Amino acid sequence: MESFKASGVYTKQAHVDIPEGLYEEEHGRNGFFGRVSQLYHTQPPVNWTDISGDLKPKNLPSLFSHKDLQDDFRAILTNNDCELSLGHLTKSLDYFLRNADFDELYFVHEGSGTFETIYGYVPFVKGDYIVIPRGTTYTIKISQAAKFFQVESRSEFEEPSRGLLGPNALYDQTAKFTPEAALGSDQDWPEYKVRVKRLGEITTITYPFNPLTAKGWKGSVYPWKISIYDICPIMSHRYHVPPSGHTTFVAKNFVVCSFVERPLEDKKHKVLKVPFYHSNIDFDEVLFYHQGNFFSRDNIDAGALTFHPQGVHHGPHPKAFEAGEDKLYTDEYAVMVDTRYPLKPTKWFEENENKDYWKSWM
Ligand SMILES: [Fe+2]
Known part of the structure; x- marks a missing residue:
């Protein structure tokens, strides 16, 4: 049991009616x-x-026009649990990604496009949070140059418990978007490269076919998104x-x-x-x-x-x-x-x- 004490000048309710000059x-x-x-x-x-x-x-001032961020990401803050980065993609990736180090969360500051993933497509617009589970193969198609704040995490991203606010607090559960199974859209490339990140190093795997080959999926691991504007x-x-x-x-x-x-x-x-x-x-x-x-x-x-x-x-x-x-x-x-x-x-x-x-x- 917490033991609340009080001394001197204080208010009956925190953050309310703070005495003049304090x-x-x-x-x-x-x-x-x-x-x-x-x-x-x-x-x-x-x-x-x-x-x-x-x-x-x-x-950091807004750095999205910095030359180092043009079609690239730069890490800004890191610890053993997460890595925060900024990135600006002006064109679609001509390769695929798979992160074996981190789960990923992309926040879309500006722009639009589609994450084509092994689970199907996740279209995105400004204000979207896109969650990509570790090990998901995907590529990013850009419709309008996209500015991202990215959070990579050693552990999974979970939703908070809503407690006494109930399951539809913060956003309605139907506001979440999950992809429908679909094959990758590019089927005429001579080869397809998947860049796998492990221990911060990139290993490139080459396929003669688009690696987004799943005709269907079921289960509880999948990419999803929620818009900050739906919160x-x-x-x-x-x-x-x-x-x-x-x-x-x-x-x-x-x-x-x-x-x-x-x-x-x-x-x-x-x-x-x-x-x-x-x-x-x-x-x-x-x-x-x-x-x-x-x-x-x-x-x-x-x-x-x-x-x-x-x-x-x-x-x-x-x-x-x-x-x-x-x-x-x-x-x-x-x-x-x-x-x-x-x-x-x-x-x-x-x-x-x-x-x-x-x-x-x-
Ligand atoms: Fe604060």
Whole structure:
């Protein structure tokens, strides 16, 4: 049994009616799922004058027009559980892929096309999450140049339990798309190459026929997709729901959450509209900004990404409280990856990051 205590100045309800001149911090365990306290500070914990060391909040501007991403992917953040990448495909692949290291999740930031897989076709448009189980052979056909935020996972992507919200919470189960069995569309190539990734190395297998040869399938392993635009957020006008309420995928030691458009919390009840300050101790936090007006962050555009490591606070930029004051609705769409164990930025991340992001609260 948790033992709740309280001392000094505090509010009856977290995130509501915060006393004038005080700033709320949430000190939570286990990525908002665990034990939690709120603290009421006389100064915002992000009002630093310097940070020296590795834990600066980090930011990548939108890099999809970078030459290294043209018809290629680049890893940006990695740990033992997952690898996050960005990619921009302007034309269809003339080879097939099979990932023997990771399950894969592609989030479509822009563009359209079709994943042709051994289970059939998964057409995609902007806003789709496509889940590809490890070992699936597939290729990607591009109709309109496609920008991807990709998450590779050592473990399977599962849906979160809905608990007392019931099975149709977050999205109706019929909003999920699964492919119908189909052969690969290209049948006149002289040869077909499958690039298999194992231990990060590529082995190429050549066939004289299109390797998408399944006339049928049955079972519980298959690619599927859900659109971020089909997600119905849970919310309360009386309380700022923590990010854990917006979980879309659960994997071992990390989660993927979706922030989508929704009414904002109620001004009448003096509910905090912007995320409370926190240092998400126990989890590293990555946010990919997909669409909308990101009013709680200055100078963040669609396609940008932020990385907040464990231990250093983050929260709204100073102007956000004012900007949110009369807003009734947020049109923000963002994808969050919260990892239990620290992520390491790749060399490519460090070469392209906005090195002054940590100063944006000053
Ligand atoms: Fe956060």
